[in-house]
Ligand code: HEM
């Protein structure tokens with residue numbers, strides 16, 4: 001176990017511990033949720049929501065890296081992280097993760113509201129103590145991990161409304177379903193890496209064919225949930241058309257993968273498309289919001 005650091009951790013190592021690119025994307029979905037909710041909020045509430053969410057997500061990511069420090073050493077993708085490489089001690093990562101997670105709670109509870117703080121705690125705890133250990137036991141962990149991943153846009157919504165009403169829950173559904181093809185594409189092109197680390201992912205448990213089918217069915221559910229935003233009155237026709245086109249491209253590319261010859265290159269491109277898709281979907285939502 002890499003518990004003793006060989007060098008003093010640098011600022012860059014603390015930043016790496018927060019998974020900054022994923023955290024940034026999570027913040028985009030949280031800000032989106034807040035902008036789409038009917039009541040207008042003050043700039044102070046927006047800043048408090050973003051700071052509190054950034055801290056609670058970063059804390060969750062740091063604690064995930066603390067718990068997975070031995071597993072991360074076995075995977076090509078993760079072996080250069082601060083803990084497996086020995087640049088930071090496990091104790092430092094644990095304290096950093098706990099401190100910023102705990103600090104986020106009063107920021108969200110006092111600066112935003114109790115419902116948003118509660119959702120943040122639920123997401124942090126379910127990611128760290130639910131999804132993270134389950135990865136070592138079952139490929140179903142993905143569906144557990146998709147719950148905390150879908151909570152931030154709902155937190156943005158409740159920051160404005162203080163209620164989990166249909167609009168916020170529709171955004172939750174969009175993020176929930178988006179994560180399934182997002183991760184199954186990764187699991188396909190990294191299946192050997194996951195097998196080496198002893199982690200359960202769908203391609204290694206149910207097979208590549210079943211995984212491709214699952215990508216298609218969940219992309220279908222994703223498209224349905226994005227279209228639901230329109231009748232709920234959250235965004236207008238321009239959004240509806242954009243969501244439909246983006247979704248058709250997603251489904252088309254996912255279906256192209258059903259060919260036997262579609263391998264890692266296809267899966268990697270689907271993963272990259274999933275990121276571009278989410279950014280463009282939220283741009284369309286923000287540009288055509290009905291509030
Ligand atoms: C069950 C849920 C999720 C799982 C298991 C998952 C897993 C992963 C993994 C393993 C990578 C690294 C891919 C690689 O380079 O090989 C990744 C990348 C990424 N994920 Fe996810 N993810 C999930 C949810 C989310 C959520 C909720 C967001 C944000 C809304 C997100 C945003 C991103 C972004 C932006 C990247 C590319 C940047 C980077 O690799 O650091 N993911 N994801």
Ligand SMILES: CC(C)=CCC/C(C)=C/CC/C(C)=C/COP(=O)(O)OP(=O)(O)O
Nearest residue numbers: 056057060061064120123124127145148149
């Ligand atoms: C408000 C709040 C706390 C929200 C949680 C948001 C969050 C952390 C979303 C990411 C979801 C997720 C399962 C990522 C992959 O983890 P992984 O362990 O599979 O990734 P890794 O293998 O790269 O460590």
